[in-house]
Amino acid sequence: MKELKLMKGNEAIAEGAIRCGCDGYFGYPITPQSEILEHLMAEKPYEKTGMVVLQAESEVASINMVYGGAAVGKRVMTTSSSPGVSLMQEGLSYIAGAELPALVVNVVRGGPGLGTIQPSQADYFQSVKGGGHGDYRLITLAPASVQEMYDFVELGFDLAFKYRNPVMILSDGIIGQVMEKVEVGDYKPRWTDDYIVKTYPWAATGKPKSRNHNIITSLQLESDKQEKVNLRLQAKYKECEANEVRYETFQTEDAEYLLIAYGSSARICQKVLQLARKEGIKVGLIRPITLWPFPKQIIHDIGIKTKGILNVEMNAGQMIEDVKLAVECKVPVKHYGRFGGIVPTPSEILNALKNL
């Protein structure tokens, strides 16, 4: 049965985890996402579903606990904010290299360094271009509402297990802190150990006589073997690009101009759309939901029919590189962004749009 709740985005992540049957959460407090661990501890999911919740000694430990949990076939996750996610990059690279499913949430704050605790989208590059070492990709989901924070936890686990690849929910301080209406589902039971053994035969669940031992590793000392691993990863990423692109469009049918924004910036841009349309400016909006794989095709198809594109992010212009590649520089693409934790107002974005 569906139930309506008013929740913060961060609380919705925690609630989504408990209710979708997540097996384990390992995390370390950091603003602006500490409500996730707080909500989990308050809800005592270890009594409700048997979910393990542990406050680790660091983000480094958290991501490696996730690595351990993922290696044994469990649905495990961690959450953090920018500086903490930087600490997790090593672990993420290992998880990607060992081809394990895992879910990581980054409630982004301003940087670099200790930066600020206010909202930002400055970790786009880190999420979609790598972050850690080696040639790997994170499937990156960008929620723009509290409902999506809730829904993307289960979606994230589904994608992670489908592709045996880490999934990043790239949120920010606004979506983490805002309270909105959320429709929550029933508590789904966690997978049984038998189910894991049957469904995910790669998992290191303990070696029975009937099979060889399972080894989870990202190490290949011989370069021809490592190249094979890389080729397999690239093939998997191609499949992701073919099947998992997600986006949303707003009033693009008659658009002469196009806004492109994700996450909370896309929410602000929806307001810009209202204001601009009132003034007779024919503008549409594309909101990438998956930042990787990036919705290149739709941005190309709609973008090249417009007179110009305004890319809006709370950073110095990161996604704009992918937007320019998508439209093959056939139309002008400009960037508007604020950073350091400053949230752009609808009016200043409207002005930037008028100056395109």
Added chain:
Amino acid sequence: MTREEIIKPENLVYKKSSVLTDNVMHYCPGCGHGLVHRIIAEVIEEMDIQDKTIGVAPVGCAVLAYNYFDVDFIEAAHGRAPALGTAISRLYPNHFVFTYQGDGDLAAIGTAETIHACNRGENMTMIFVNNGIYGMTGGQMAPTTLEGMKTSTSPYGRDLSIMGNPLKITELIAQLPGALYVTRQAVYTPALARKCKKAIRQAFENQKLKQGTSFVEIVSNCNSGWKLSPVKSNEWLEQNMLPFYPLGDLKNNK
């Protein structure tokens, strides 16, 4: 007597544990790792827990440990094995989980994970092979390198005023309330190897109690890194390592 006449069941005095694979170990001749592997494998075999055992390998000489144990194994990032072990033992509370780490892995880069896992009392067995040097990367100074000991990054001997002190991490672990059993062993003589096996057996048996972490240090040699023959390195171990890292139980709360 022919070969065939010798190989008969009644003549059998020793055989490789069924929990070890047939892969040829890459360890240097005389290195203690092979023995420690054998002991762990025998304990798993004797306890009949192969299907419920999950191992976590380090970065260091034992990085390929997963090739030698015929149990499910995970290769951790450098120093993070106790974090992986934490999650695995909590997610499979009735399994047997062991980590296998060297001194650089456990007592330098992974000190935080080591101490916190033991302090929380994670229900697992931690095997710590201490040879006072970074073997795999070519003999650099380790956190446990003794004063005056020459390594490639302390070529004139470890100078405490510049390089700091060797770390007795096992003594630190013994202070932690979560640590149930903390012991220091060696394997360079048959008698010590038998004693070490008893300790490792107890560490694995302890997991049935779910009362905390069992931590077994094995003071071992690195003849390549120490630039000594196997025999000489064992003598050096006895004369230099053991006075600083004395053998015996540091804590046994079982």
Added chain:
Amino acid sequence: MTEEIIIAGFGGQGVLSMGKILAYSGVMQNKEVSWMPSYGPEMRGGTSNVTVIISDERISSPCLNQFDTAIILNQPSMDKFENSVKPGGLLIYDPNGITTHPTRKDINIYQIAAAEEASKIGIAKLFNMIVLGGFLKIKPLVTDEFLKKGLEKSLPARHHGLIPENIKAVEVGKEILKPYHTL
């Protein structure tokens, strides 16, 4: 209908919880809602504000720079938000501690002496509910029935005994609201 509200004051005045009660009442009445707090160092007793949006439609931006209503409870918030009220919009403020009164002529301005009234009748903790009452008198976005349900949802069960007092404070607010400048 979409109502975009900023509530701003000192930390500890109940700004966030007042917004939450309003938002939860909106949820109960089947509206779309959004509650976006300022967060961070403000939590430690400095200025605090929350943007609450209640709408019949999907809400666009939870962060705004123009509001239909500003509810202002201290001078720094007056300085910051008086000019953020849309022309024709509403500003409600508690004159307690206000040294520079609002000067806009293109909006409706009301005073609510909630701090004074709350301490007079001995319900200092319900100061924010008095303010909420004043707002609901001008903009009855949620009915009393749903306000009560909103309180039930947003207060922990152990405080449900206090709901009648809360409702009473809302009524007090409706009574003491005074026009300061109206169009």
